[in-house]
Structure formats: structure tokens, C-alpha cells
Amino acid sequence: MLTALTELTDGSPARAVQAALEEHLAGADRAWLHEALAEAQAAADAETAAEAGAAGRSLWTLPTWELRFAEAGRHCRPARGGPSGPSAQDLADAARVLLLHTVRAGHDTTSRLYTHGSAAERRAVLLALPHLSAHTPPASALALVEDALRTNDTRLVAAAVGPYAAEHLDQHAWRHAVLKCLFTGVPVDAVDGLAPRARGDAELARMLRDYAAERTAAGRPVPDDLHRVLALTADRDTADRPHVTAAPSEES
Amino acid sequence: MRIFDPHIHMTSRTTDDYEAMYAAGVRAVVEPSFWLGQPRTSPASFFDYFDALLGWEPFRASQYGIAHHCTLALNPKEANDPRCTPVLDALPRYLVKDSVVAVGEIGYDSMTPAEDTALAAQLQLAADHGLPALVHTPHRDKLAGLHRTVDVIRESDLPPERVLLDHLNETTVKAATDSGCWLGFSIYPDTKMDEDRMVAVIKDHGIEKVLVNSAADWGKSDPLKTRRVGDALLAAGFTEDDVDQVLWRNPVAFYGLSGRLRLDVTDCPEPLHEGNSILRGGE
Known part of the structure; x- marks a missing residue:
């Protein structure tokens, strides 16, 4: 159930997770990942992504990086089939965890994404929690x-x-x-x-x-x-x- | 015989149904969001329902070897209830999810101005999200409802080849075919269509763009009606390839327009075993 790649997302630095993920993605999907992470980085830099930007914005307005978070499952598919490699779920997990890490998601963001997320998105939020402790109050x-x-x-x-x-x-x-x-x-x-x-x-x-x-x-x-x-x-x-x-x- | 049921409300069905469906050849389903059987009283009720269609129901289906996708929408009946219509504002957040393959089911119930508004708004949402639309035709005043539906589709940004008109029958199939939309038929034990009438319609109109579904829900309905139609078509002299086109390739082609259809269930959490959470969940 929990393969090597997912374990990687539990403890490795983001750079290592990204390298492992990219190894399994085809060119177009890798390009999608780069763009999605750049959008998350820009959102984090502008402080519009998580807590600051959320204030005053409708709950239903989707920042671009949150759209990428939602659609990760259809862009992070194993480039090569076969039973030995990571599953599509592993790759989507890793991509979503990277996005949350990059955007430095805080309490309101993780709660929002979990509450209105698919099961796959909720799973990614849960997997990302250990990576987000610097941005969230303890046990929040x-x-x-x-x-x-x-x-x-x-x-x-x-x-x-x-x-x-x-x-x-x-x-x-x-x-x-x-x-x-x-x-x-x-x-x-x-x-x-x-x-x-x-x-x-x-x-x-x-x-x-x-x-x-x-x-x-x-x-x-x-x-x-x-x-x-x-x-x-x-x-x-x-x-x-x-x-x-x-x-x-x-x-x- | 491989079967894709393009319209079935599995939330209302039991795991026995999943088992019987798999045995009958069903390997993929699309579950449109619809009415609960009683009125909802707030958008939050929709959110819990959408959660089920995006989480728990695909999980249940995967444990029985069936790929599950959904279509999301404000249904026609509740488009008339101001307690429910705010869900339209929330739909964009849900329509981007990976397993959402269309906006639906939308259309007319009583053909009110509120239904006009909701139908047009949701056709626009489909166009904006690169999704096709599942449009049901009303149970009452069906032919007039079909004409009005087609008019609204023509005025929308969504081309008819990205629309599936559902619950068709002998009286509506011609106008629906002329519209350029895909053609859906729901096979029921007593109402809507039955398998023999379905064979007759296909004899007249061919299998092009024809989809057959059970539309099974909490009412009197049968999740194996798709298989019954397949058997009836074979008995009437249609080939296995014809049956495959109606029961598999046509629904794959239509919902494949979303670019989100995934027919493998390799992410099935674990093979079935005695400890599985569905068997144990109620203990």
C-alpha cells in the first residue's frame, strides 16, 4: 500500500521528492509539474496563496495552484507501466505534497483543501502535514x-x-x-x-x-x-x- | 461482454449489486449527481453528497473491480429551490476534480424559469471546464421538454456533440438524433424503456452515438438492465461488436471527451479480503 515513493514524501526534502517524482513522469507531465510548482512558488512569494490571500476572497474562487492541486491525478501518471513502479496514486500523492510544501500551506489552506477535497486530495493533505509544521500551530x-x-x-x-x-x-x-x-x-x-x-x-x-x-x-x-x-x-x-x-x- | 453503465446512482445501491454487476460484466460506471429522493435544505447537503461521489463511492466500486466516475450538478428539481441554488457558486471548485467526467445531470423537471437559468448556467460551466454535459429529458411533457432542451443547448457555448441527452424513448429519439447530441436510454423494470423496446429502437436508428444505462437508484430499478439489453441485442441478431459499441465504446467515447476517464482500477486499495472496511464498517 505504501510504496517507496510515498515513504519518500513522508520524510525526504522536497528536492529529493521532486527528483524521484520526475523520474517517473513523461515529458508533458513533467512540464505540467514544473509549471504547477512555479505557480505555487509565486503564490507563496506573493503571500497571496494561503492565509493572507484567503482573507476577503470567496471560498469558491480557486487560485491557480489550487486548481493544479485538484488536477494532479490526471497529470501525474506513470510514464511506464508495470507492477514494479510506483502507482498513479503514489505519483499524485507526491505531486500534491510538493505543491502544499512549496506554497507553505498554513492551517486555513489545509483545512479548506481537505474539507472540499476528493479522497485523493484529502489523502495528500494528510501526507503533507509533517511537512507543514513550520507554517501551522502545533496540533492544529x-x-x-x-x-x-x-x-x-x-x-x-x-x-x-x-x-x-x-x-x-x-x-x-x-x-x-x-x-x-x-x-x-x-x-x-x-x-x-x-x-x-x-x-x-x-x-x-x-x-x-x-x-x-x-x-x-x-x-x-x-x-x-x-x-x-x-x-x-x-x-x-x-x-x-x-x-x-x-x-x-x-x-x- | 464488457459493460460501462453510463448512468447509475450507486450511492443508493448495496455491495450485493456491485458484486452482481461485476459478474454480469460491468467494469465501469458513471454516477450522476441527482435528487436524494427527498428535498435537500442547504448547499452543505450537496457538499456531503459530492464528497461521497468523489471519495467513498469510488472506493466501494474499486473493491469490486469497477471503475467509478461521476458527473456533478444542481439537479433540475432542486433548481427551483432557493435553499439549494447557491450550490451553483460552489460547483467550479468541484468540477475540476480528477474523477468528474461531465456536468450533470441537468435539464428540465417542470420547465420553470428557474430551471431555464440553472440549465443555461450549467451548460456554460461545462463549456468553461472542458467537460461534456449529461442532460436528462423531463419525465413529464417529455417531447416538449426535449425541444426546449435542444433550444437551450443550441444557444449555449457547448456544442451538441458534447451533450448526452438521456431518458430518451420512441417519441423523442428522432428529434434527439437530429440535434446532433449523443443518445441515452434508461432501461427500467416498469417505466422509461425496457430491453425489447430498446432493441426495436436500435433496429430503427442504429447504434451510432447510442448509450444504454440502468439509471438504477433508490426506486424500482435494476442495475443489471444493461446486461439484459446486451443479451437481447445478441438474441435479435446483433453482433458482439455491435453490443460492445453500445455498452462500452460509445460511453467511453462520450465521457472520454472530458480527458479524465481512467478505466484501470489499479489503485484499488487492497484486494477483497475478510477484513475489508465495507464488510466491517457496520460492525
């Missing part, structure tokens, strides 16, 4: 992450559990995010900072064991990822791997 985009975690769209759930969630979700919400991944089939590899945050979390371990018991009672398989996370909840000092049984655990 948490509502977007929480919105995405309420959906059942696995593309959004996977994008919501990145570094921003790792940093800002409280422990209760974070545990439910992990459980939701197991529930909806999002690989827990998508959960940023899983191991350090799960370590020693007895409540998460209880929730996992209860879920395993519920699955087993229904005659359904327990996802492998559940065992993985349960193992991570073991305290650093605990030698034994936690044990899943069909019977309800002590805490349940």
Missing part, C-alpha cells in the same frame, strides 16, 4: 486526522496514521487508530512510530487480546499484524512474548 490539523480516522476509506486511514498522528494523537485515540487499521485491513506498517509508542502499553495489549478473542469466538482468523503489534506492546524488560489465546483474557 489534528481535526483532519481525526476526521480521516472516522472514515472507512482505507486510503485515508493509512494516510492519517503517519508521523503527524504519531506526534499529536493522544494515547486513547492512537490505540483506536491502531485497532482501526487491524479492523479495516490497513497494514500496521503504515502506522508511524508504532514500536516506540506500543511498547509497554498494557491497555493496547488488552484491546488487542480482546479483539483476537472476539475474532476467534466468531471462527474468524486473527490478522498476523495483530500478533506483531501485541509483541511490540511487551515492555522492554519483559522477556516473554505476549500470548494470544482463544479464551477471553483476564482483563476482558
Whole structure:
């Protein structure tokens, strides 16, 4: 689900993301990207793009760079087919994250783009959040992450559990995010900072064991990822791997 | 038989329908925005609906191997409601989205001045956004409505070859053909067209620019009617290539005018498995 290119967008400098993205685009699409990023840069330089320009402008007036943000999916298509390369979704994600980074999107801009965005655009906003911390008050985009975690769209759930969630979700919400991944089939590899945050979390371990018991009672398989996370909840000092049984655990 | 249903309201349908549609050969759908079955009371209600057509519904469809696109608009019925018409101001923000392949469904319901205004404004939006338009013909006073629709199209900046006139029948097909627009037929269990009448129309008028849809929604309707028409055409002696043109190539050609049609579902989040979010969502 999360390929190398998308992981790149989670942590690499914009220049590296752009280079990786361009490698996979055909000439016309690369030209589109250059123009779109130049428009975003111009908007950021003029301070008309995000917060300053938004004041007094109709919500429905679309600055050019926001139009590029919306249409990225039809301009960033893999130049070469084949199962090994990045998917169209990966490329559109990367292009949109680059645009948000370039325009230095702040709180109002990310909220607007998320609220009126397609699922693909919402996903890109979520993926971009770690890149935008310099332009947004701490944890101010948490509502977007929480919105995405309420959906059942696995593309959004996977994008919501990145570094921003790792940093800002409280422990209760974070545990439910992990459980939701197991529930909806999002690989827990998508959960940023899983191991350090799960370590020693007895409540998460209880929730996992209860879920395993519920699955087993229904005659359904327990996802492998559940065992993985349960193992991570073991305290650093605990030698034994936690044990899943069909019977309800002590805490349940 | 590969099938593209160019007009179906999947938001109103179940995952069983998606499964049966895939089994019948449906690999692509276009979902036009329309009435909810009860009046909306604000533009915000449209936004939630557009969100579904741009997010959740394509996600559901992809899990069943079906490519999903949509058309967005203020529908004719609600064009008469001042609580709803402000959504026209918001449409430009939504019409630029990747999976929007037309403005629609627009047209007439009761043929009021408010409907005149909304139809003309939305034809202009289509022209401005490089999109074709899906224009339904009214259920009541259909032939007069078709003539009035064609007049408005002629006065617009959108050429007729970028317009699909829908819900046609025996009484409107000639005037619709003469207009130069694409021709859409909705096949219903009791109302609109049925598969045998559809075969007769095609025998008379040929398959050029003809699209067949189920227009299935929350009313009595059948998402497999496209397949029934394909079977009826074959039984009547049409070739598989004829059927492919009507049920696949014509809708691909029409919505392809948007430049946004993507018929691969390779971005399908994950293959179906027991843990998928649709199966589990309600638990």
C-alpha cells in the first residue's frame, strides 16, 4: 500500500521528492509539474496563496495552484507501466505534497483543501502535514486526522496514521487508530512510530487480546499484524512474548 | 461482454449489486449527481453528497473491480429551490476534480424559469471546464421538454456533440438524433424503456452515438438492465461488436471527451479480503 515513493514524501526534502517524482513522469507531465510548482512558488512569494490571500476572497474562487492541486491525478501518471513502479496514486500523492510544501500551506489552506477535497486530495493533505509544521500551530490539523480516522476509506486511514498522528494523537485515540487499521485491513506498517509508542502499553495489549478473542469466538482468523503489534506492546524488560489465546483474557 | 453503465446512482445501491454487476460484466460506471429522493435544505447537503461521489463511492466500486466516475450538478428539481441554488457558486471548485467526467445531470423537471437559468448556467460551466454535459429529458411533457432542451443547448457555448441527452424513448429519439447530441436510454423494470423496446429502437436508428444505462437508484430499478439489453441485442441478431459499441465504446467515447476517464482500477486499495472496511464498517 505504501510504496517507496510515498515513504519518500513522508520524510525526504522536497528536492529529493521532486527528483524521484520526475523520474517517473513523461515529458508533458513533467512540464505540467514544473509549471504547477512555479505557480505555487509565486503564490507563496506573493503571500497571496494561503492565509493572507484567503482573507476577503470567496471560498469558491480557486487560485491557480489550487486548481493544479485538484488536477494532479490526471497529470501525474506513470510514464511506464508495470507492477514494479510506483502507482498513479503514489505519483499524485507526491505531486500534491510538493505543491502544499512549496506554497507553505498554513492551517486555513489545509483545512479548506481537505474539507472540499476528493479522497485523493484529502489523502495528500494528510501526507503533507509533517511537512507543514513550520507554517501551522502545533496540533492544529489534528481535526483532519481525526476526521480521516472516522472514515472507512482505507486510503485515508493509512494516510492519517503517519508521523503527524504519531506526534499529536493522544494515547486513547492512537490505540483506536491502531485497532482501526487491524479492523479495516490497513497494514500496521503504515502506522508511524508504532514500536516506540506500543511498547509497554498494557491497555493496547488488552484491546488487542480482546479483539483476537472476539475474532476467534466468531471462527474468524486473527490478522498476523495483530500478533506483531501485541509483541511490540511487551515492555522492554519483559522477556516473554505476549500470548494470544482463544479464551477471553483476564482483563476482558 | 464488457459493460460501462453510463448512468447509475450507486450511492443508493448495496455491495450485493456491485458484486452482481461485476459478474454480469460491468467494469465501469458513471454516477450522476441527482435528487436524494427527498428535498435537500442547504448547499452543505450537496457538499456531503459530492464528497461521497468523489471519495467513498469510488472506493466501494474499486473493491469490486469497477471503475467509478461521476458527473456533478444542481439537479433540475432542486433548481427551483432557493435553499439549494447557491450550490451553483460552489460547483467550479468541484468540477475540476480528477474523477468528474461531465456536468450533470441537468435539464428540465417542470420547465420553470428557474430551471431555464440553472440549465443555461450549467451548460456554460461545462463549456468553461472542458467537460461534456449529461442532460436528462423531463419525465413529464417529455417531447416538449426535449425541444426546449435542444433550444437551450443550441444557444449555449457547448456544442451538441458534447451533450448526452438521456431518458430518451420512441417519441423523442428522432428529434434527439437530429440535434446532433449523443443518445441515452434508461432501461427500467416498469417505466422509461425496457430491453425489447430498446432493441426495436436500435433496429430503427442504429447504434451510432447510442448509450444504454440502468439509471438504477433508490426506486424500482435494476442495475443489471444493461446486461439484459446486451443479451437481447445478441438474441435479435446483433453482433458482439455491435453490443460492445453500445455498452462500452460509445460511453467511453462520450465521457472520454472530458480527458479524465481512467478505466484501470489499479489503485484499488487492497484486494477483497475478510477484513475489508465495507464488510466491517457496520460492525
